[in-house]
Amino acid sequence: MTPAVNFVVDRSSEQLARLRAVSSMDDCFERAPDLAAGMSAHGDLCWCLQTYLILAEQGGLNVRCSNTLHRDAINIVHSAHLARIGGSADAFVVCARADFPARRWAHHHLVQNRLQAGAGATYLPLWPQPRLRKRNPERRGVERVAYVGQTFNGNLALNESKWRQAFEGVGVDFVVPDPSVWNDVSELDVLIGVRSFDRRTYPGKPPSKLVNAWLAEAPFVGGFDSAYAQVGTPGADYIRVETLEDAVAAVDRLKRWPQDYRRFVANGVARGRAFTRERVSALWVEALSGEIAERYDQWLRREEFERARFHVLRGIGRVEGRSRAAARRIRSALGA
Numbered sequence: 001m002t003p004a005v006n007f008v009v010d011r012s013s014e015q016l017a018r019l020r021a022v023s024s025m026d027d028c029f030e031r032a033p034d035l036a037a038g039m040s041a042h043g044d045l046c047w048c049l050q051t052y053l054i055l056a057e058q059g060g061l062n063v064r065c066s067n068t069l070h071r072d073a074i075n076i077v078h079s080a081h082l083a084r085i086g087g088s089a090d091a092f093v094v095c096a097r098a099d100f101p102a103r104r105w106a107h108h109h110l111v112q113n114r115l116q117a118g119a120g121a122t123y124l125p126l127w128p129q130p131r132l133r134k135r136n137p138e139r140r141g142v143e144r145v146a147y148v149g150q151t152f153n154g155n156l157a158l159n160e161s162k163w164r165q166a167f168e169g170v171g172v173d174f175v176v177p178d179p180s181v182w183n184d185v186s187e188l189d190v191l192i193g194v195r196s197f198d199r200r201t202y203p204g205k206p207p208s209k210l211v212n213a214w215l216a217e218a219p220f221v222g223g224f225d226s227a228y229a230q231v232g233t234p235g236a237d238y239i240r241v242e243t244l245e246d247a248v249a250a251v252d253r254l255k256r257w258p259q260d261y262r263r264f265v266a267n268g269v270a271r272g273r274a275f276t277r278e279r280v281s282a283l284w285v286e287a288l289s290g291e292i293a294e295r296y297d298q299w300l301r302r303e304e305f306e307r308a309r310f311h312v313l314r315g316i317g318r319v320e321g322r323s324r325a326a327a328r329r330i331r332s333a334l335g336a
Helices: 013-020 025-031 033-040 043-058 079-085 160-168 208-216 226-231 244-256 258-275 277-289 291-301 303-334
Strands: 005-008 063-066 074-078 092-096 108-111 121-123 144-147 173-175 190-193 220-222
Touching (some): 005 043, 025 033, 025 043, 033 043, 043 079, 043 092, 074 079, 079 092, 092 291, 108 291, 160 173, 160 244, 190 244, 208 220, 220 244, 226 258, 258 277, 277 291, 291 303
Parallel strands (some): 005 074, 074 092, 092 108
16 A cells, blocks of 8 residues: 655645645635746645645545655655755655755655656656646747746746847747746747757756647747657657757748648647646656655665665765855856
């Protein structure tokens, strides 16, 4: 039998009380729209709250949501939150790594890129964008291209103004929607997801922008992210580009050749069937009731060893954390 699963969120007790009144994702949008909107931007809400709500509604697993670690459960904690709270030798912790470092003292990791998977680390795709509104099928042509996401921290190559100016030359608007409407692709024609133009593969990043484009039934123009190539095929279900000029030319071709537009959409729809809420939910259940439950049983059986392991690896983790912080300060001082 799979043990209880406790999803730990970095929220106040007052916010947690609001969460406990929520019964599903749809209910969350009605009762706590601020928390629902934050699922796309805050790691603990995306990985922990969202998963809790979906699995609780589905049934089959004993799931909880709290802001503390529980001794009698598998605790799912976002990496950044785990770094702050440190953990406990008395609690079994699964670290949802997301865009952050692994935490040595965690007993298992959940990762968002297949290159990070391996012994002690399970790959799980992120959930589809909540309440995703697909592109309006009545739209004709290509008039509006969008980057849906955070533009800072290297998430978008160059800057908004350069993209906007480049697309003006082919009569297409480039927009960056407000986070409050990231779920609405109804009036967008092509989605962009290029982090850089230097062929970097970003082995820690997820394929979420590509997957959401497939589910929204809009063509996707991306870079050389390894995650994109792991789930899709360049030239078949998304377009891979090396320069801003390539991106503009690709969108212009989609505008001029409707048959190519339809082909990319159809191929994306087929690929997207592997990333629906139902499919991702099944992967979570498989991981929690399989290798994670086995690791939890092992943790229970060898208490003395696991306590020593935690203290040693937590100490190493503290040193690593201080080293990373010092490196950031040096880079900042040097203007890097």
